[in-house]
Amino acid sequence: MAVPEYQTFMAPVLRALQDGQPRPASEIREVVAAEMGITEEDRQELIKSGIPVFDNRVGWAITYMVQAGLIRRPRRAINQITERGLQVLRDHPARVDNRVLTQFEEFREFKSRARTQQQAKDDAAQPASSAEAAASVGAPRETITTAIKENNAAVASDILMRIRERDPAFLEVLVLQVLTAMGYGGAAGSAERLGRSGDEGLDGVIKQDPLGLDRIYVQAKRYAAERTVGRPDIQGFVGALHGAQADRGVFITTSRFSQDALDYAEKVNARVILIDGATLAELLVKHNIGAQDSETFVLKRVDEDFFDES
Template sequence: MTIPDYQSLLLPLLKAVADQQIYTLRVLYERLSDEFGLSHDERAELLPSGNQPVIENRIGWAKTYLKKAGLLEYPKRGHVRITERGLSVLQQDYRQLKASDLKQFEEFQSFTSQSNKAGDEAEVLEAITSEQATPTEAIEAAYQRLRTELATEIMAQIKDLSPFFFERLVVDLMIKMGYGGSRKEAGEATKASADGGIDGIIREDRLGLDTIYLQAKRWDNVVGRPEIQKFAGALQGERAKKGVFITTSSFSREARDYVNNVDNKIVLIDGERLTDLMIDFGVGVSTGQVFEVKQLDSDYFSE
């Protein structure tokens, strides 16, 4: 069973409270999840941001739309109850209730057009309420698309620059992640070397209690097990315990399996993870626009 979209939840949610009793959101989450036969994994599946389960987000937005249309009311925080208008809608025997059906109510029309003050944003909200995604999902999906496009641009830039620049980029990233201290302290990692598999050395912490050996390869081909074996051998030659192998391409399954069976702790970072880390830690990127999505502070309004 796939997780139902928010529009598929509108009518079941309304029917779930048809007895005019007051229900908590938690009870409704469980009841609707049971009704749709969702597995444990489906109930636990999170939005891309990891902030909320998908099913709870969709039920939450279905509740919001029904409330905005006057079909539900909130008698107290975290609780819902059906209204007379909601009962009237149930009597119309809808096979499926959609957001477009809610436009017959003036309150819902006001809700969907409230962003007229911001010009084109009204069209965005109108589009969201007509699609399968909730507004939260639409925002997160748009963010993920922008992030994916940015990652592609980053990788294209990396491949156009010199191998030396790539090694310097790797050190910059390690520093931003909290390793090596300052650029001056991590300078040893930027030296060119022909040491049989190690491009540089960086401190694990500011005190230098341990060191991490780095290998950076700006490759297009898949990195196989032989390359990782060479790196592991180089670590043993230096009596090193930790290493990070970073590439712009990817690693074979044999390479990934190999690092799980050696005494040295070797972390493999492929091109996809590299660009993710660069975005997360602000290496080679700058902030364009910041949008704050605010939510109601229920504690403020409690007496």
Template sequence: MSDLVESVEQPDNISTLPQWHVFMRPLLEVLSDGNSWSKKDLEQATLDKAGVTSEQRNELLPSGQYRAINRIGWATSHLFQAQALEKPMRAVRRITSTGQNLLEEYPAGFGKSALEEIPAFLAYIPSRGPLSNGALASGSESPDMDEDPMELIEAGIAAFESEAASELIRKLREKHPDFFEQAVVDVLNKMGYGGTEERGRRLGGSGDGGVDGVIDQDALGLNRIYVQAKRYGEGNSVQRPEIQGFVGALAGKGAAQGVFVTTGLFSKGAREYVGQIPSRVVLIDGPRLAELMIRYRVGVQIKRTYEVVEVDEDYFE
């Protein structure tokens, strides 16, 4: 059951990391000793130079990449385009005279606009169709490059998912309670509870004993998770008495673990009660349910797929 708790209770954190361009000066400062640095050592030294905390270093993007390393990667890429650093061999970096000049000219740090003053950087940007290099460099056809391009992509995906989440909850509230109960069971099955055979089923009916579904974790049904699913309207919260009733139903079935799911929210009293009882009860509110449906592709479909490419260094070796 602890796996279920971890998979449905993940707080959202707001990043406090500097934007990618802030890492350009610390990176060049590390390289200013004139030595050749390995990619890995340079990343860690740059993080130290920029004063990035251990908590910030452990921030992950939705793709699983470390956010700080990803931003250093974009800083490195832009400095390479401006010929402020060079790569004498694979995974090795070294500063150039252009990089030294940037350190001297911008002692307080610099952004992409400083690179746009370097002819090599403008010449590096490929043109497409009638657009000139200057038009691309001006930013008229490109996104705000103060943001990490990869994070801009993921932010766009997040915006689509946010819209889909709202629509999912709206539709679940409109459907018959039986449909909602089955949808909840489907989500838990997709999450892996019930094994590859998806041994989850909706109970329903007047004889359900206070539960709406059950997930058999093993083929013989010796280990079960009971489910309560309640459709609530916007702004409505499940209160402590409903949770107490569910816990009582679990006790009546000789169970000590369950999942209570709602399209609404849970009151403070309900959450505090769950934290005080010996039974293991996981609470999934509407926003979290929608997030799980999107993650495990229940009630949603892939609209379009994009591929992001990078140079294959092995090919050129």
């Protein structure tokens, strides 16, 4: 039999985890293959990168359900069903797919990060089923672009989860890496971690010139996804900037900012840039920090000049 598309594996994956025990993906694949009658021959089918099609599709089923909160990863490479996942399996024992996952805000946010603004508007104007149908009949170039965006959004979310599992010092070093990769500091400048006693709440500084006359201070907060950074946190950061006689800073968190915090940062005299967890993860993927290129595809087109008789 041909290996089914990834959504077909969602319910079997949840059934493989329904006893509540944490399991690696390899063990889940064995249970799913046995339930669905996937033969050894089927499992030998490979995609271009050399990964088995079956492994890849089960992996995507797991990834999507992690994004929707049906599965959690208590530690690296280990998966465990959540209470939400158990409830979804009870409500949809025959099939779980993206339409089911769309009811959860976390999954909608994940999908929105994989769309362009125009795509998001188009999807909002039609039912989920119609939006999926429209995407499935898109031109090849559009389909490839959408697939890349979705893949990178999944990688970004996974990276963010892993950062939250590390200690605060890891994040303090990481944010300086990504800001340097973005071009801050330049060839003649430097980046220095300050995360120690007496740093007045400032975790790092980027010197834009050799003498350090032009400086950008950084604060990094490793918070859980449900934690919101509010206005008092930003006020404290602005106070630390004033204490350092600085007028520019970047506040980065692995969670999100309240609207009050965003409004305050816009109005304060010091130039303060706020980067939330989703944006941080996107920047890490873009600059290949904690991520790496996996495959390269070349899309051909007709060379019109070659056939131009004039």
